[in-house]
Amino acid sequence: MTALTRANVRHIGALLRQGRNPAATVYDSIGSNFFLEPAPGWLNLGLWEGPGDTSEAPHAVRRLVETLARELPHGGAVLDVGNGLGAQDLVIAEVVRPQNLVALNITESQLRAGRARLEAAGAHAVLGDAVRIPVQGASVDGVISIEAAFHFPSRARFFSETLRVLRPGGVLAFSDVASERIVPRTPGELMAGLSNLRIWGMGRDHLATSAQIRDAMVVAGFTDVGVQKVGARVFPPAIRLFRKQLETRGGEQPILYRLAARLLLRQWDLLYRRGMMEYLLVRGRRPASLT
Numbered sequence: 001m002t003a004l005t006r007a008n009v010r011h012i013g014a015l016l017r018q019g020r021n022p023a024a025t026v027y028d029s030i031g032s033n034f035f036l037e038p039a040p041g042w043l044n045l046g047l048w049e050g051p052g053d054t055s056e057a058p059h060a061v062r063r064l065v066e067t068l069a070r071e072l073p074h075g076g077a078v079l080d081v082g083n084g085l086g087a088q089d090l091v092i093a094e095v096v097r098p099q100n101l102v103a104l105n106i107t108e109s110q111l112r113a114g115r116a117r118l119e120a121a122g123a124h125a126v127l128g129d130a131v132r133i134p135v136q137g138a139s140v141d142g143v144i145s146i147e148a149a150f151h152f153p154s155r156a157r158f159f160s161e162t163l164r165v166l167r168p169g170g171v172l173a174f175s176d177v178a179s180e181r182i183v184p185r186t187p188g189e190l191m192a193g194l195s196n197l198r199i200w201g202m203g204r205d206h207l208a209t210s211a212q213i214r215d216a217m218v219v220a221g222f223t224d225v226g227v228q229k230v231g232a233r234v235f236p237p238a239i240r241l242f243r244k245q246l247e248t249r250g251g252e253q254p255i256l257y258r259l260a261a262r263l264l265l266r267q268w269d270l271l272y273r274r275g276m277m278e279y280l281l282v283r284g285r286r287p288a289s290l291t
């Protein structure tokens, strides 16, 4: 298929309008068979050891989840915020062996598409927002969130909500994309920044440096806060992989989609090389007693 279908046009229209729930609009539009997905059912960028070979992709996406899941207490209640298509919940279940696993997502179509994976993981699907978590206070031992926090309407509210739902001593582990330099220096940087905000349904308020993310966690009341910058193991290999996927699978997509994907990858490359965008692995603990 190389011409735009009616569904394609509807998707483009929805992306341009975005409406009241921009993140859900974006992921409804991406759907459950995204042509650039790194591995079936996976949407994260991966934590890579090599340069971005196709054969490493299924391991890289798992490794990212395993790395964060290992931070969580074993065997307790776990909340996964922004769980995508559910592939990560099987990995969380394997690593943490939770007594109870809840997958919270604002995109209903993803929860539906991931139903079989959630069932296999023994996870309970909940439709809801990371900044108004529909879970009782002090009821979970670990909160995990993979590559979703940059979408949340407010990281500060996500941190205070997470702190509320965690039991004393409970752990939050998440990955995030930080904007280390927000002010662009060239028209290319400005264009890359603005178009990425638009495509991902984000506004200026979603941008935060790694230091601001760390400080917001401390202000919320987390202790043992650790922030690790791993952009070199994420962006260059993921961009290389996506470029290859575009060559091998892109032919079935409308030309407009292919051009947009090519441009987006060039912009990611620019934002990363110029030190504007960084990938973070973050952890923090709810103190035994809140003062």
Ligand SMILES: C[S@@+](CC[C@H](N)C(=O)[O-])C[C@H]1O[C@@H](n2cnc3c(N)ncnc32)[C@H](O)[C@@H]1O
Binding pocket: 023, 024, 027, 042, 043, 044, 045, 081, 082, 083, 084, 085, 088, 104, 105, 106, 107, 110, 128, 129, 130, 131, 145, 146, 147, 148, 151, 152, 153
């Ligand atoms: C980049 S995707 C990552 C998906 C998945 N964690 C993965 O890595 O494959 C972002 C996810 O966050 C979810 N999301 C975005 N905003 C959210 C919010 N405010 N509350 C809950 N989930 C949200 C999206 O629906 C999507 O599933």
